[in-house]
Amino acid sequence: MSRRVVSILIVVAAVSAAALGYLYLTQGGTGPAAVPIGGPLHLTDQDGKPFDSASLDGKPYAVFFGFTHCPDACPTTLSEIARTEDEIGAPAKDLTTLFVTVDPERDTPAVLKEYISNFGGNTVALSGTPEQIAAAAKAYRVFYKKVPTSDGGYTMDHTAVLYLMGRKGEFRDVIAYSEDHERFVEKIKKLLAE
Amino acid sequence: MRVLRNLLILAFVGFGAAAAFAHEYKAGDLEIVHPWARATLKGSDVADGFMKIINHGSTPDRLLAVSVEFAKASQIHTMKMDGDVMKMQELTDGLEIPAGATVELKPKSLHIMFMGVNQELVPDTIVNGELTFEKAGKVKIEFMIEPAGTSHSMDNM
Numbered sequence: 001m002s003r004r005v006v007s008i009l010i011v012v013a014a015v016s017a018a019a020l021g022y023l024y025l026t027q028g029g030t031g032p033a034a035v036p037i038g039g040p041l042h043l044t045d046q047d048g049k050p051f052d053s054a055s056l057d058g059k060p061y062a063v064f065f066g067f068t069h070c071p072d073a074c075p076t077t078l079s080e081i082a083r084t085e086d087e088i089g090a091p092a093k094d095l096t097t098l099f100v101t102v103d104p105e106r107d108t109p110a111v112l113k114e115y116i117s118n119f120g121g122n123t124v125a126l127s128g129t130p131e132q133i134a135a136a137a138k139a140y141r142v143f144y145k146k147v148p149t150s151d152g153g154y155t156m157d158h159t160a161v162l163y164l165m166g167r168k169g170e171f172r173d174v175i176a177y178s179e180d181h182e183r184f185v186e187k188i189k190k191l192l193a194e
Numbered sequence: 195m196r197v198l199r200n201l202l203i204l205a206f207v208g209f210g211a212a213a214a215f216a217h218e219y220k221a222g223d224l225e226i227v228h229p230w231a232r233a234t235l236k237g238s239d240v241a242d243g244f245m246k247i248i249n250h251g252s253t254p255d256r257l258l259a260v261s262v263e264f265a266k267a268s269q270i271h272t273m274k275m276d277g278d279v280m281k282m283q284e285l286t287d288g289l290e291i292p293a294g295a296t297v298e299l300k301p302k303s304l305h306i307m308f309m310g311v312n313q314e315l316v317p318d319t320i321v322n323g324e325l326t327f328e329k330a331g332k333v334k335i336e337f338m339i340e341p342a343g344t345s346h347s348m349d350n351m
Binding site: 068069070071072073075076079111112113114115116117118143147149150151153155157158159160161174176177178 | 232235236237238239240241242266267269271273275278279280281282283284286301302305307309310342343345
């Protein structure tokens with residue numbers, strides 16, 4: 001390889017690294033992303049009434065995608081939200097949590113209504129047609145997939161992240177499933193203070 | 195000082211009471227420690243169960259099946275996080291308990307998944323179950339029911 005080719009390769013590598021670094025700095029991190037996460041939600045609430053996320057304008061909200069046949073992530077997250085709201089007290093009244101099912105086949109509004117009654121907290125449980133759920137999941141970059149089980153039933157793989165949305169419905173932050181209670185409270189408090 | 199001493203005594207008594215709730219079973223070379231399950235939630239007919247299985251022997255064994263009367267099906271599932279995605283997979287060939295090893299079924303990890311639960315599982319009660327191992331055979335056990343939000347096992351106490 002001639003020295004000239006090597007020099008060109010070095011320049012190309014350096015420029016690529018700088019470009020990647022720039023992309024990382026502008027789009028990475030947990031702050032507001034360059035590509036918007038979220039968007040208007042048009043679904044059906046646990047009372048069978050149409051729900052439009054525009055009804056939450058001016059107030060922050062948290063969004064979690066799950067299902068009622070979920071053994072761990074969903075009950076843990078919903079319990080954690082209720083516990084956090086209790087701990088924060090009055091300021092938490094501003095916060096609404098949207099629990100969106102990724103299993104609309106089994107999770108009808110009636111099932112969801114009973115399910116969220118286990119946890120307390122200011123939660124709206126949302127269902128819809130498979131197409132509406134797919135659109136909502138896409139807007140939040142949520143993955144979900146049916147996994148068949150030997151009894152002829154199925155369980156669901158799904159993104160287990162709590163999305164925190166600001167007062168204008170804009171994406172603010174996420175709480176990962178692995179984050180502990182203190183961090184959970186801290187992030188919700190920050191969202192409420194914004 | 196006296197208050198402190200009394201508090202210490204209370205703490206010891208409390209610890210003793212908690213430890214008394216741990217229960218275990220032996221079958222051949224296997225030791226099964228503290229099977230427990232989480233209480234059911236309204237609107238949901240699933241629950242999950244956990245335990246620790248210790249193989250004191252020099253040959254591997256395999257948990258092939260779990261059966262309970264309170265559910266239509268009991269399956270052994272893995273659960274892992276793939277990035278932010280929670281993934282569950284049924285182990286249709288059972289769960290190996292390697293020689294000399296301890297395998298722990300616990301929240302956010304390996305668990306028994308009860309599907310089609312047909313009775314309410316109430317905290318602080320006990321339900322019957324049966325484990326079938328390839329070598330150790332059938333073992334009757336009892337699951338202690340703990341509240342739905344419980345995410346620890348006795349070890350963390």
